[in-house]
Amino acid sequence: MINPNIPDSSFPRVVIIGAGFAGINLVKTLRRKPFQVVLINQNNYHLFQPLLYQVATAGLEPSSIAFPIRGIFSHKENFIFRLAEVMQINTENNYVETNIGEIHYDYLVIATGSTGNYFGNSHFEELGHGMKSLYEAVGLRNFGLRGLENALLLTNVEEKKEALNIVIVGGGPTGVELAGALAEFRKTIFPKDYPELSPDMMTIHLIEGSPKLLLNMSPEASAHTFKYLTRMGVQIRLNAKVEDYDGRHVFLGDGTSITTKYFIWSAGVKGNMPPGLNPEVIERNSRIKVNEYNQVQGFTNVFAIGDVAQMTTDARYLKGHPMLAQVAIQQGKNLGRNLINLRKNKPLSVFLYKDKGTMATIGRNKAVADIGKLHVTGFFAWVIWMTVHLMFLMGFRNKVIVFINWVYSYFTYERGTRILLKRH
């Protein structure tokens, strides 16, 4: 049998599932504290998800936005990392069942993030492309580059146009940023690299079910985003419902359809719940109900933080906090302090989210940011966006390499990583 081979420790063991913003910040807070920290993740890296769309559009390399977990916590005592997948949580007997064996815990922290919500239609998941993992982003890059090569072989203009149609479902940050990046690819790379095709053969559709883009941002941000994307030639449909996708046709609620093989689903997220918890503590959106200390209902030693946690105790966020990196970071840190308090028999401190603002980038010199009551757009917002993302990106090497890629793209209008890594 496989054995997780985790040594015994005189300290209580905290098992953390997930190395996203929440999990990583929790581990950092527990540095040199009297705990044995066991971090379980299904990848050996921490992923900086906000820049995933730049990997998908050949602007950045996977390793620029992924940082090896062992590198983050090297030389750390009482820290154990295991590359593993969780099969089941057993809260009765305090262990996690994984593909490498059972891992017992004294405290369990579920920080498994979110995953695409397909609202029960398996076609969207199976026939379309998601944008939640590095694997999916690289897959989308390869799929797009190969699609362009294939379009060259067609002799009929109508066929070419059909082959170059892109449909993005969901006008949230991922959909908006992806649509903007693809519009820039069409404008700058397309005429240089594919002189046999014409940029106007490629149509980028962005479909949103609600009456506005970036639903969670200010009306100013939404309006500017709409204006920017429209100017960049993106076909936006608001209040539009996608009924189905059959691998070639996207069927919309108004009876029309769009023909495309390049179908990206970014219309919803839900909690990425590991099995085993009592169904009563799971909300409809697969998030886990937690109290103001991120404790899962009915437990004192089981916690959920980040996207997967739904805390409704704050009057400002009665439907739970938005699924944002900042919430995850702050919850990870607060829980770290609370675990230390628990050991010292001190009272726990309530989690209070400090909103540092939200932002999205649409393209070159174009971004929108809501910072408190301030609404910034255009070049200034774009500079803020870049600065903040470089600040939060982990690792000095990654910061420098992302910065150079951005400077390079800015001045040359090139995208350096449009290589098609062949699978055999």
Add this chain to the structure above:
Amino acid sequence: MINPNIPDSSFPRVVIIGAGFAGINLVKTLRRKPFQVVLINQNNYHLFQPLLYQVATAGLEPSSIAFPIRGIFSHKENFIFRLAEVMQINTENNYVETNIGEIHYDYLVIATGSTGNYFGNSHFEELGHGMKSLYEAVGLRNFGLRGLENALLLTNVEEKKEALNIVIVGGGPTGVELAGALAEFRKTIFPKDYPELSPDMMTIHLIEGSPKLLLNMSPEASAHTFKYLTRMGVQIRLNAKVEDYDGRHVFLGDGTSITTKYFIWSAGVKGNMPPGLNPEVIERNSRIKVNEYNQVQGFTNVFAIGDVAQMTTDARYLKGHPMLAQVAIQQGKNLGRNLINLRKNKPLSVFLYKDKGTMATIGRNKAVADIGKLHVTGFFAWVIWMTVHLMFLMGFRNKVIVFINWVYSYFTYERGTRILLKRH
């Protein structure tokens, strides 16, 4: 039916198979000349093979050593690129059969490079790892990183040692550089990232059939390489023959065996011959016999250049030129000039290889270089090696990013790209 969809041109068409050093330099020489140039390659990028071992050992990202072909020749008139695989060459009817249809030519240039030579033992190919493509290098990186994670799960020291054995067959440049990079990984990354394992559990074996490493270099270079690698803890066996590999045991000619799952074959190369040529023009090592103008025997309009060409007309290279980037570059350029001469009815110029030296790097501050009668070793050779490789690496962005990765690794003893990109 698929159609390569290549427009007609008033210029004669040169079809080039392969976008390695030979093919790329030929295309460059034909820029703005009266030819329609059609380049066929099975990847959409030009690969800088000399740094492949750094991708395999998590020092560089794939896109740092791969340059998109469309980016190299953007805006170029009369240039057509097709991502395609060649099935068969038909010299009787002057066309190339590919997976995207038939491509007719007036002049054909075969620049398909070299591939691993397994000397008829399919076990080496099927059960071991090659080091000739970007796909193989990334595969080796993933395999190695996963192997380390798996070794952690073992509880028995002997089992761990077995799981951490590495066997590299072939003491040429690839084998030597890979062994050196792995020895550095063991020394610098291992103690930091895998405190649960001990560096002395990992053994790196380098097996060479001849009496010395780097057979094609000077005795000074070979001796220094042996000394460097031995000091770095690599177990070198000279005059050793590998008889077989069964997926777990490497069987040597002296009756001993080594247990390993990490088996790298870099013991031989042969011409990467597309089918369809008359067997009489193919040498035993699968290279194509060419005359002093790189013309394939029996043709005036079919050429072979680079690794796949065997030219025996130069008294200095009666067994053909070494398979080196410099030979390929110079043959590509010479053929370009000769094609222009052909069109002008001028006499062709004989290819004469100008040896600019050979070099290999073993590790930090350690390299060997033969430049004419000069033999340089140590730190100075290492600086030359880095400078030359940066010079020949294509693209300003790639040069800067490789340089930064090297500087970063030099000062931090880190390797930035050790991420395990998961396949589903």
